[in-house]
Amino acid sequence: MAEKKGLLLGRYEVGRLLGHGNFAKVYHAKNPTTKEEFAIKVLDKEKIFKSGLVGHVKREIAILRRVRHPNIVKLFEVMATKSKIYFVMEFARGGELFNKVAKGRLQEDVARKYFQQLISAVAFCHARGVFHRDIKPENLLLDENGDLKVSDFGLSTVADQIRHDGRSHTFCGTPAYLAPEVLAQKGYDAAKADIWSCGIVLFLLMAGYLPFQDRSLIILYRKIFKGDFRCPKWFSSGLISLLRRMLVTVPERRITIPEIMGKKWFKKDFRQIKFYPEDDEFHSSDDIDSPKAIDDESHSSSSSEPSIPSTIKTSASSPSLLGSQKYGLGMRRPPSLNAFDIISFSPGFDLSGLFEEKEEETRFMTAASVSQIVSKLEEVASLVSFTVRTKDCRVSLEGTKEGEKGPLRVAAEIFEITPSLVVVELKKNAGDKMEYEDFCRKVLKPGLQDLIYNPSASEENISSDSK
Structure with a gap:
């Protein structure tokens, strides 16, 4: 059969x-x-x-x-x-971390490993202005190697969406994991709220039950506001000390992530992962029925839930000769930009090709080929003795100067908008913010100026060709 x-x-x-x-x-x-x-x-x-x-x-x-x-x-x-x-x-493949806890409390070394990986991921998010706001074991998954994976960013927020007072005002999350300041609904520091939730997760991993629990939500919230919890006798002194700093009801007094990572209990067997985010691949498909995806207002009005289609028609054509000439033999074509990727750029992204700078992020449009862009980046890097790593349509520029936050590392990624136009996006992946801004102003922008797309110049060329 x-x-x-x-x-x-x-x-x-x-x-x-x-x-x-x-x-x-x-x-x-x-x-x-x-x-x-x-x-x-x-x-x-x-x-x-x-x-x-x-x-x-x-x-x-x-x-x-x-x-x-x-x-x-x-x-x-x-x-x-x-x-x-x-x-x-x-x-x-390993499913939810919650399933492990449901079977009983974890051994300290196992709980510590998961907590270290959770804090590492949360620190990475916060450094990029992302705040999860719904950290709980159901949103923490395990892969086939037993390593933790944070998931479900549906309730997350980003720094540029936080109000002028620097606080979040959305009441969201899961009751038992909510920080008291979130419950107060007077605005809160989303980073501090994430730290509280991480503390609740750590307690649960080690105890097998929650520090604050009750069948009545009102009583549960009172317990959270009070912040009075008891640690089981099997908790080590280092763990108790850490939890009492994380589950502090006054957010200004709550421990920070760098302080957590500096704790002796946390540092035991901790392995700092060095990785290059630009090595990962992301694709947003624009060769499907609705290239505008979410923005397509012609969604089905049927009240019944449509099933997964057996096929999805695609209209992607094979790479043309133009493609091989533009991108160079043996070089992969850049991923295409559609509505999703442009949305992920800043609101009001100017497609006129002007050199746009944001905090720790720079992008510009160009009609140059990928090979020309890569060569130019290598040339710019050589001016300041930066090392260069290239993989397909991604380039990493890394300095040798050891600053307070390590050497500066800048990632460049190339995206296709049309067959003749691409966007080059540059981001600071490591190093000092001031050093990055200085590098952009003195080296990057002058060095890449010739590549920047000039619509008016293109129009002049078209006009002269037609004469």
Whole structure:
């Protein structure tokens, strides 16, 4: 008897249901050719529009593209039809960390390893202006090696969306893990609220139960506001000391992430991971039925939930001769930009090609080929004795000067907008912010000026050619 195959979604074979919520279902999937496994999150477009959650979905995509870390679930691709949106994500074979805790408390060394990986991921997010706001064991997954993966950034926020008072004002999260200042609904520091939630998770891993719990929400909230909890007798003194600094009801007195990482209890057997986020791949598919995806207002109005389509028609053409000439033989074509990627850039992104600078981020448009861009970046790097690493359409420039935060490292990534235009995005991946700004002003901008696309010059060339 022939093996029953799952439904096809582009190049993915969709299988069993892994879980579901109010607006999404998650399925196991694999690539039949490469045998790679994935998790596909399927969102109902109609429900999203009716619930006014379009902004939340856009933000989640933008955030997942920003936070590429070994302990954060990767988003590989975003696709859409007229009725559905699909997130193709990393498959965490080990399931939820919650399932481990449900069987009983963990040994200290095991709990410490998970906590170290959680703090490492949260520190990475905070450094990039991303705040999770729903940290709990159900949102912490485990891969086949038993390593932790933070997931579900649906309630997350970013620094540029926080009000002028520097505080978040959205009441969100899971009751038992909420910080007292979130419950107060008077504005809160999202980073401090994440630290409180991490403290609750750590207590749960070690105790097997929550520090604050009650069947009545009102009584539970009173306990959280009071912040009075007891540690079991098997907790070590170092662990108790750390928890009492994390679960402080006054956020200004709460321990910071650098202080957590400096604690003796935390540092035991801790291995700092050195990695290059630009090595990861992200694709947003624009060769599907609805290239505008979320912004497509022609979503299905049917009240019944459409099933996963057996196929999705694609219109991607094979690489042309123009492509091989533009990108160079043996060089991969840059990933295309569609609505999702442009959304993940700053609002009001100016497509006139002007050199745009933001905090720790720079981008510009150019008509140059990938090989020309890479050569120019190598030339700029040589002026300041930076080392260069190149992989496909990504370039990493790394300095040798050891600053307070280590050597400066700048990642450049090239995206295609049209066959003749690309966007070059540069980000500070490591090092001092002031050093990066100085490097951009004195070296990067002058060195790349010749590459920047000038629409008026192009129009002049067209006019002169037509004469």
